[in-house]
Amino acid sequence: MALTVDLVPCLSDNYAYLLHDAADGLCAVVDPSEPEPVRRALAARGLRLTHILNTHHHFDHTGGNIPLKQEFGAVIVGPAKDRARIPGIDVGVDESAPWQFGPHTARILEIPAHTRAHIAFAFEDENIVFTGDTLFAMGCGRLFEGTPQMMWTSLSKLMRLADDMRVYCGHEYTLSNGRFALTVEPNNADLRARMKEVQALRAQSQPTIPSTLGLEKKTNPFLRPDSPEIRKTLAMEDADTVAVFGELRRRKDAF
Numbered sequence: 001m002a003l004t005v006d007l008v009p010c011l012s013d014n015y016a017y018l019l020h021d022a023a024d025g026l027c028a029v030v031d032p033s034e035p036e037p038v039r040r041a042l043a044a045r046g047l048r049l050t051h052i053l054n055t056h057h058h059f060d061h062t063g064g065n066i067p068l069k070q071e072f073g074a075v076i077v078g079p080a081k082d083r084a085r086i087p088g089i090d091v092g093v094d095e096s097a098p099w100q101f102g103p104h105t106a107r108i109l110e111i112p113a114h115t116r117a118h119i120a121f122a123f124e125d126e127n128i129v130f131t132g133d134t135l136f137a138m139g140c141g142r143l144f145e146g147t148p149q150m151m152w153t154s155l156s157k158l159m160r161l162a163d164d165m166r167v168y169c170g171h172e173y174t175l176s177n178g179r180f181a182l183t184v185e186p187n188n189a190d191l192r193a194r195m196k197e198v199q200a201l202r203a204q205s206q207p208t209i210p211s212t213l214g215l216e217k218k219t220n221p222f223l224r225p226d227s228p229e230i231r232k233t234l235a236m237e238d239a240d241t242v243a244v245f246g247e248l249r250r251r252k253d254a255f
């Protein structure tokens with residue numbers, strides 16, 4: 001049976017996601033920022049929560065953990081290397097073994113830099129990956145606990161997944177990410193076309209999520225530090241990949 005993903009907008013610009021399969025009665029929420037929107041989304045679909053998955057410890061991704069665990073008895077799954085900072089964690093996971101969601105297998109990718117123990121859950125048979133605050137639509141997370149080299153290694157790990165993986169990230173930052181992308185790669189035709197679509201969606205308050213990994217590779221500047229146009233814009237034609245990546249991140253921080 002197929003997994004269904006439902007977006008649950010939380011706080012001002014977070015997304016939690018319901019992940020469920022009618023056949024086996026399992027229902028997970030990924031990165032619940034707060035309990036109430038998750039409760040409402042479950043009730044509207046007649047679902048009972050069985051699992052809570054966290055990509056990292058930040059409060060806007062774990063704020064719903066304890067209330068939802070108390071209410072539903074849900075099992076909390078998060079990065080093993082960050083047990084002390086994941087509220088209510090029951091199961092710690094890392095990339096040494098997949099995590100099994102009933103019949104569905106999630107490969108765990110350790111993708112540190114936004115936080116030192118950030119993980120992604122990749123359901124490769126279903127082409128679904130939850131990237132938290134590491135890979136955004138046309139952007140990447142801030143380097144709170146890591147270096148440009150660490151983030152580039154993490155993003156490179158995600159880039160080795162299949163191009164048709166659907167990317168579900170932690171925030172609706174797409175429009176501002178795209179505006180930044182256009183400043184460094186204004187002649188990227190794929191980027192320009194995508195921005196028109198994103199602007200139309202956001203004008204109607206529609207989500208821009210999910211994207212696909214293939215589309216990110218064509219339009220996300222943080223996956224494109226080897227683009228000749230980006231290098232020319234930054235006057236870094238001969239710099240190494242990580243140096244260009246680091247400069248992109250610095251410019252986005254100040255954008």
Ligand code: ZN
Binds near residue numbers: 056058061114133
């Ligand atoms: Zn975060």
Ligand code: FE
Binds near residue numbers: 058170171
């Ligand atoms: Fe966040």
